[in-house]
Every structure is written in structure tokens, then in C-alpha cells.
Amino acid sequence: MANIVPDTTTSSRTELEKGDKPETTFREDVADAGMSYILTRHGRIDLVPMPSDDPAAQFFCYLVLGPETLFDRPDRLTPVNSTPREMQATPWYSPYITFKRWSTAPWSRLPLDIVTPLAMATRLPVLLPTLAFSVAFTYANVLMTVEIPALVGTKYGLNSEQVGLQFIGAILGALLGEPIAGYGSDRYMEWRTRRANGGREPEWRLPLAIPGYVLAAVGIIVFGVQLQNTPSGVWSVTVSRRTFPPVNRRSSHSISSESKQPIVGVAIALFGVQIITTVVYTYVVESQPPALVHNAPLLVVVFRQTFSFTGGFYFNIMFAKLGSSAASGLLAALACGVGLICTFLCLLYGKRWRMKGE
Numbered sequence: 001m002a003n004i005v006p007d008t009t010t011s012s013r014t015e016l017e018k019g020d021k022p023e024t025t026f027r028e029d030v031a032d033a034g035m036s037y038i039l040t041r042h043g044r045i046d047l048v049p050m051p052s053d054d055p056a057a058q059f060f061c062y063l064v065l066g067p068e069t070l071f072d073r074p075d076r077l078t079p080v081n082s083t084p085r086e087m088q089a090t091p092w093y094s095p096y097i098t099f100k101r102w103s104t105a106p107w108s109r110l111p112l113d114i115v116t117p118l119a120m121a122t123r124l125p126v127l128l129p130t131l132a133f134s135v136a137f138t139y140a141n142v143l144m145t146v147e148i149p150a151l152v153g154t155k156y157g158l159n160s161e162q163v164g165l166q167f168i169g170a171i172l173g174a175l176l177g178e179p180i181a182g183y184g185s186d187r188y189m190e191w192r193t194r195r196a197n198g199g200r201e202p203e204w205r206l207p208l209a210i211p212g213y214v215l216a217a218v219g220i221i222v223f224g225v226q227l228q229n230t231p232s233g234v235w236s237v238t239v240s241r242r243t244f245p246p247v248n249r250r251s252s253h254s255i256s257s258e259s260k261q262p263i264v265g266v267a268i269a270l271f272g273v274q275i276i277t278t279v280v281y282t283y284v285v286e287s288q289p290p291a292l293v294h295n296a297p298l299l300v301v302v303f304r305q306t307f308s309f310t311g312g313f314y315f316n317i318m319f320a321k322l323g324s325s326a327a328s329g330l331l332a333a334l335a336c337g338v339g340l341i342c343t344f345l346c347l348l349y350g351k352r353w354r355m356k357g358e
Contacts, residue, residue, distance in 0.1 A: 224327060
């Protein structure tokens with residue numbers, strides 16, 4: 001299952017369609033919103049079997065309803081009669097009723113397939129985007145997943161179902177970012193390819209990640225600052241109004257101020273993260289030779305999951321010690337700084353590194 005992203009991207013899409021789309025970032029937020037509803041309506045006992053029942057249902061449904069996407073794309077100059085039999089025209093229902101082992105590799109290579117992706121860390125065109133994406137994903141996506149229940153629900157006095165509704169901001173942000181990240185990056189690459197008379201470099205896609213890192217940092221700051229500035233126990237979808245008493249005895253006019261809710265920052269951050277996600281996954285696939293394409297995204301997954309796992313141990317401590325504004329500012333600086341540095345290094349030296357690696 002770990003090979004689904006890279007193999008689907010490389011096998012079932014052309015060079016100008018690889019950005020549309022290898023990965024999304026809002027799956028956890030959909031789960032949080034749904035599980036909070038079940039928790040409020042039916043209690044904790046109904047959540048116990050979900051972690052095991054849901055993956056089992058996905059496995060059996062995909063086994064029957066999901067057509068195979070793992071195959072070797074034939075060369076465009078290959079005659080039709082020499083195309084592999086599984087690539088030739090078949091009835092529409094054939095992928096759903098045909099069960100076979102597509103890989104011809106021996107089973108003895110399975111342990112190596114688990115360890116081999118880690119060797120991709122020696123390739124800088126894969127390592128640097130992976131580090132940048134892992135930091136941005138952790139501090140813009142995982143941070144929100146952890147802090148929305150821990151801080152937002154507590155400050156505004158929300159129950160479990162109401163806390164789950166706060167993840168709608170993350171879902172909307174990712175959904176709005178996906179057309180730009182996938183379809184938009186492919187059209188941009190198509191335009192660059194035409195200008196270069198058919199030439200194509202993977203690094204041409206990387207500039208699209210720069211606004212993604214900036215937006216992710218802006219979203220993190222908006223989330224932390226507004227979480228600290230908005231009054232406790234007063235919640236609205238976008239804006240809260242706070243009234244202050246007169247500044248002196250002679251004045252009879254009170255002062256009111258409006259501030260945006262932190263969920264607006266969540267949507268901005270996830271919008272940026274979705275752009276980063278698609279650009280990084282597509283770049284690490286395009287920048288590697290065909291023999292290593294399936295290993296590159298697996299390194300991204302390992303780094304992202306490992307770094308994200310550690311975030312939950314210090315996010316709450318950081319926000320408690322530093323305050324929401326200072327903590328969010330620090331995390332935003334790290335996410336944007338690491339992302340921009342790694343991206344510019346790949347823009348400047350990526351082609352040279354790829355030539356040496358090949």
C-alpha cells in the first residue's frame with residue numbers, strides 16, 4: 001500500500017499530469033470531525049472498534065472496487081502489437097475481477113524493499129524537499145490537529161462535537177489549495193515546457209512551493225495570535241467582537257474591537273500545506289531515475305510521519321510556556337525558514353546534484 005502514491009503517479013499519468021494529484025492533507029481532519037460527532041452522540045464505547053474496523057473495511061472494499069494501478073507504462077514509440085497484454089484494450093470490468101501478482105520480483109527482495117527507501121536520504125534532491133515538507137506539515141497541519149482540541153475547545157467552552165466542527169476550516173483550506181497545487185502546477189509546467197521548446201526540468205515546479213511555505217507560516221501566526229487575543233467563552237465562525245470600558249471618567253464611549261477567530265488561520269495554513277505537499281511529492285518523483293522513482297516518496301512518508309509523531313510531545317508544553325503568540329511565531333519561522341532555504345538550494349543546485357547522482 002505504501003507504493004500507491006508513487007506508482008499511481010508515475011504509471012497512470014503522463015509527464016504533464018504528475019501534479020494532479022499524488023497526495024492530500026485533510027484526511028485526518030475529516031476523521032477528527034466525524035469521530036467527534038460519534039463521541040458526543042454515542043459515547044466513547046462506540047469509538048473502540050473504529051481503529052480496527054475502518055482499515056479492514058477499506059482493505060476489502062479496495063480489493064473488490066479498486067482497479068490495479070501498478071503497471072509499466074510502455075514507451076510511446078513502441079508498436080501497438082508489442083504492448084504488454086495487460087496494457088492492451090480490455091473490458092471495463094476486467095480490473096475488478098482479475099486477481100494476480102503483478103510484480104515479477106522474487107519474494108526474497110521484500111526485506112530489502114522495506115529498508116532500501118532509507119538510502120534515498122543520500123540524494124539531496126530528495127532529502128532537502130523532504131525535510132522542508134516534514135517541518136511545514138508538522139507545524140501547520142499536525143499542530144492544528146493537536147491544538148484545536150487542547151486549546152480551542154477549552155478556551156471557548158466547546159463540547160466534543162463543536163470541537164470537531166472546527167476542523168471544517170482545515171478541510172476547506174486543503175480543498176481550496178488542491179486545484180492550485182495539482183492542476184495549476186501541471187499547467188505551469190506545461191507553459192514552461194512550451195517556452196523551452198519541449199525541454200523540461202523538475203526544478204521548474206519548485207517555485208510554486210514558495211507561496212505555500214509563506215501561507216503556511218501566515219496561517220500558523222494567525223492561529224496563535226488570534227487564539228491569544230480573542231476573549232474566552234465567545235466563539236463565532238469568523239469574527240468576535242470585544243467591548244472595552246471607557247478610557248477615562250469623562251468619556252462615555254466604550255471601545256470595541258473585532259478579531260478573527262483562529263480557525264481562519266487553520267484554513268490559511270492548510271491551503272499552503274496542500275500546495276507544498278503536491279509540489280514536493282511530484283518533484284521527488286520527477287527528479288529521480290525510473291529505477292528509484294518508487295523509493296523517493298517512501299522516504300518522504302518516513303520522515304514526515306516520524307517528525308510529526310514527535311510534535312505531539314512538545315506542542316502543548318510550548319504553548320503553555322511561551323504563550324500562543326510567541327509559540328506560533330517560533331513554529332512559523334521554522335516552517336517557513338527551513339522550507340525556503342531547502343527550496344532555494346534545490347533551485348540553485350538541484351540539476352547539478354541530479355547529474356552527479358545519475
